[in-house]
Amino acid sequence: MKKKLLLAIDQGTSSSRTVIYDHNARVVASAQQEFPQIYPRAGWVEHDPEAIWASVTAVTRGALDKAGATAADIASIGITNQRETTVIWDRETGEPVYNAIVWQDRRTADYCQAKKDDGLEAGVTARTGLRLDPYFSGTKIAWLLDNVDGVRERAEAGKLAFGTIDSFLLWRLTAGRVHATDATNASRTLLFNIHTQDWDDQQLAMFGVPRALLPDVRDCAADYGIAVADCLGGEVPVCGIAGDQQAALIGQAGFDSGMTKSTYGTGCFVVANTGTEALHSENHLLTTVGMRIGGEVTYALEGSVFVAGSAMQWLRDELHVIDAAPESEAIAKRTGVVEDVYVVPAFAGLGAPYWDPNARGAILGLTRGSGSDEIVTATLQSVAFQTCDLIDAMADDGIRPSVIRVDGGMVANDWFLQFLADVLGVPVERPENVESTVLGAAFLAGYQAGVVASPADIAKLWQRDALFEPAMQAEQRTRLLEGWNDAVGRVRAVR
Numbered sequence: 001m002k003k004k005l006l007l008a009i010d011q012g013t014s015s016s017r018t019v020i021y022d023h024n025a026r027v028v029a030s031a032q033q034e035f036p037q038i039y040p041r042a043g044w045v046e047h048d049p050e051a052i053w054a055s056v057t058a059v060t061r062g063a064l065d066k067a068g069a070t071a072a073d074i075a076s077i078g079i080t081n082q083r084e085t086t087v088i089w090d091r092e093t094g095e096p097v098y099n100a101i102v103w104q105d106r107r108t109a110d111y112c113q114a115k116k117d118d119g120l121e122a123g124v125t126a127r128t129g130l131r132l133d134p135y136f137s138g139t140k141i142a143w144l145l146d147n148v149d150g151v152r153e154r155a156e157a158g159k160l161a162f163g164t165i166d167s168f169l170l171w172r173l174t175a176g177r178v179h180a181t182d183a184t185n186a187s188r189t190l191l192f193n194i195h196t197q198d199w200d201d202q203q204l205a206m207f208g209v210p211r212a213l214l215p216d217v218r219d220c221a222a223d224y225g226i227a228v229a230d231c232l233g234g235e236v237p238v239c240g241i242a243g244d245q246q247a248a249l250i251g252q253a254g255f256d257s258g259m260t261k262s263t264y265g266t267g268c269f270v271v272a273n274t275g276t277e278a279l280h281s282e283n284h285l286l287t288t289v290g291m292r293i294g295g296e297v298t299y300a301l302e303g304s305v306f307v308a309g310s311a312m313q314w315l316r317d318e319l320h321v322i323d324a325a326p327e328s329e330a331i332a333k334r335t336g337v338v339e340d341v342y343v344v345p346a347f348a349g350l351g352a353p354y355w356d357p358n359a360r361g362a363i364l365g366l367t368r369g370s371g372s373d374e375i376v377t378a379t380l381q382s383v384a385f386q387t388c389d390l391i392d393a394m395a396d397d398g399i400r401p402s403v404i405r406v407d408g409g410m411v412a413n414d415w416f417l418q419f420l421a422d423v424l425g426v427p428v429e430r431p432e433n434v435e436s437t438v439l440g441a442a443f444l445a446g447y448q449a450g451v452v453a454s455p456a457d458i459a460k461l462w463q464r465d466a467l468f469e470p471a472m473q474a475e476q477r478t479r480l481l482e483g484w485n486d487a488v489g490r491v492r493a494v495r
Contacts, residue, residue, distance in 0.1 A: 005067070006446045007074045007236070009056060010438035011081045011165050012244065013102065013266040014313075016055035018063040019435070020074075021442045023451050025461045027433075028069070031062030038099060043106035043348070046099035049087050052165065053172055057231060064232065071234025077173070077227055078240035078445030080247035080437050081165040082266075083188045086140035088151065088162050088213070094176055097160065098148045100168075101140040104266075104306060104348045108139035109357040120206065127203060129187065129194045129278060129287030131355055135304070137164060138190030142207040158212040164188070166241045167215045170224055173238060178225035180216040183292035184246040192217070194278055194289055197297065219292045220246070221448040240444025244437045245269040245302065246291055251436030251443065252405045253459040254290075255298075260394075260401035262387055263437065264410035267351070268308035270390040272301045272399045283393035284353040293447070293455070301399055303352040303390030307345040307361075308383045309410050314345070315379055321372040328376050329413040335377045337419065339480060341365045342487035343378040353393040354492065362491045365483075383410065384420040385484040391424055403427045407436035414466070422472035423480065432463040 004023045010016070017032040033055045038046040064070065084103035089096045101107070112132045115121070121132045130136055141162055145152040154160045163171065167181045186192040186199075191209060193200035199214055218224065224238035242250060245263060249271050252261040257275035262268060271290065278287050278299045290300030307314075312325040322328060342364045349357035363375060391404070404426055411417060411434050421428040433439055446452035 004075060004451060005069055005073050006076060006078065006442040006451060007060070007063070008078045008080070008438045008442035008445065009060060009169065010244070010441065011052060011056060011079070011169060013082045013104070016052065016059050017438060018056070018059040019438045019442065020063050020067045020069065023446070025433070025439060025442065029063045029067035031059040031066060033059050045102040045105045047085065047102055049089070049096040049100050049168060052100065053169070056169060060232065071229070071232040071236050074232070074236045075451050076237050076239035076445040076449035078441030079166050079169055079238065080242055080244050080441035081169070081185070083164060083185055083243035083245065084135055084137050085165050086137045086144070086162070087165065087168045088141070088144050088155070088160050089168065089171070091159055091161050091176070094171065097151050098144055100165070101143070103135055105140065106134045106348055106357050108134040108143055111139055111142065112357070115206070124190065124203070127193050127195070127200050128190055130190055131284070131286070133355055134357055135351070136188060136190040138203065138207045138209070141209050145208060155213045156210050160213055161215070162213045163215055166243070170238060170241070173227040173231050174225040175228045175230065180218055180224055182218055182220045182222070182241040183289045183297070184220060184243040185241070186217045187289040188243060194287065194299070219295060221293050221444045223448070237449065239448035240441055242291065242440060242444055245271050246289070246300070247438070247440030247444070248407055248436040249273065249290055249300065249440070250458070251440030252407060252431065253462040254405070255455045255459060258399065258401060259405070260399070261405045261407065261436070264308045264383065264406065264408035266308065266310045268305035268383055268387055270303045270387060270394070272394055272401065274299045274301050274399065279397065279399070281393070281397045283396050284355055285390070285393050285397060286352065301394060301397060303393060305383070305386040305390065306348045306351045308386070309408065310347070311345040311379050311383065312410070314347070315376055319375070321376055325409070326412065328380055329415050331373050332377045332380055332415045335373045337480070338374050338377045338381060339483065340367070341370055341374045341378045342483055343375060343382045344487050344491045345379065345382055346491050350488070350492070353389055354488070356492050359491050362487070364487045364490060380413070380416050381419060384416065384423050385481070387420060388423045388481065391426065401426060403429055405429045405431065407431065407434045417468045418471070421468040421470045423477055425470050425477065427470065428468040429464050430466045432465045
């Protein structure tokens with residue numbers, strides 16, 4: 001087993017995790033740790049990069065200890081990360097100039113609207129596949145350059161480095177020797193041309209970003225340098241990086257055109273493989289890099305819902321109607337489908353296909369008989385409804401999946417997956433390993449290191465745990481979706 005273990009770091013929005021796998025993708029050990037969320041103002045979301053780094057080092061050492069392994073046993077490291085979250089740090093000291101601005105952050109909404117009003121969005125979409133929205137890194141970088149004292153001057157002098165979280169971790173792991181990212185993370189910055197596969201001069205000029213600030217862009221499976229002994233107790237090569245949703249597509253063995261996965265973590269992200277075609281969406285979905293392996297780009301169509309699992313956290317932490325997310329399944333089972341109460345969890349605006357940063361959350365349809373069970377169940381249903389919005393938009397764009405593969409924390413809930421299949425009208429598959437994101441990072445690292453021979457071998461390792469077939473009557477499905485559409489219309493009208 002020596003040198004056959006793969007170590008995958010999954011740096012997420014609310015926690016960091018490290019999983020160690022054997023060469024057959026079986027989990028040997030894992031460790032996970034949450035870190036604080038910072039909300040300086042309404043609509044602002046930040047992380048302390050040092051807290052992220054501390055959590056990553058803690059879980060990595062913890063997983064190694066649980067496995068009874070050392071750095072000498074690890075063939076390679078893979079990294080997957082919350083995308084779009086933005087860090088700028090000093091190249092000499094490694095010290096961040098400001099907190100990480102999280103993908104959920106909405107502080108640049110007016111900035112984005114001004115550029116839309118100037119008629120710039122069509123060109124942005126043509127070059128990057130994205131929309132002018134606070135979600136993406138480019139406007140966050142611009143904010144940091146313009147609002148933190150001295151940052152622009154230092155950036156223009158080449159003294160600072162920008163990165164999404166993967167780049168920041170890589171810099172720390174390699175003791176500042178490697179400043180790089182992969183094509184999937186680069187494709188989420190608003191600065192990367194997905195057709196030329198390079199940083200785009202027009203985009204850099206638009207946001208006033210110096211090229212010297214940016215990392216080198218590499219394949220998902222590539223040489224990312226050596227993690228130094230200070231981190232793992234010995235030197236280990238870093239061989240794979242991918243943004244969390246693209247890593248999940250890889251972990252779900254989504255290598256063929258048309259294959260579609262939906263991940264339920266903090267948000268919900270539906271990604272469909274479109275092969276070598278960068279398919280332009282007529283329904284406000286994103287065209288993105290699904291993966292880049294061996295220099296070959298696979299494109300994808302993506303729909304992003306900002307609030308999914310975090311809605312369960314809201315029920316637990318703010319409303320205090322559940323003590324833990326798994327309780328929602330038993331509550332929904334005893335309550336049944338709720339047809340008169342709708343929760344629209346637009347806590348950070350609405351993502352695809354609406355792209356409305358000004359929408360805000362609401363509970364609609366309450367009566368004197370409505371209670372916490374109805375609110376919990378309606379919140380679960382809202383995640384399925386938002387997924388349906390994305391799948392319908394993809395169908396209009398010509399992508400009609402015959403099955404949806406799901407992963408992430410929420411998919412342990414059988415009631416939710418059956419309701420999801422019912423409202424989608426499409427079978428839903430849950431894999432044996434529902435942690436597809438971190439598994440995808442391990443696959444990339446293993447492929448580059450020669451532990452995994454080919455993507456075909458990855459596909460052979462995928463196993464289905466459960467299949468959920470649609471069973472709801474068409475009339476009820478139509479009625480539910482009409483109610484959902486009415487509810488969304490109402491929150492979009494609120495300003």
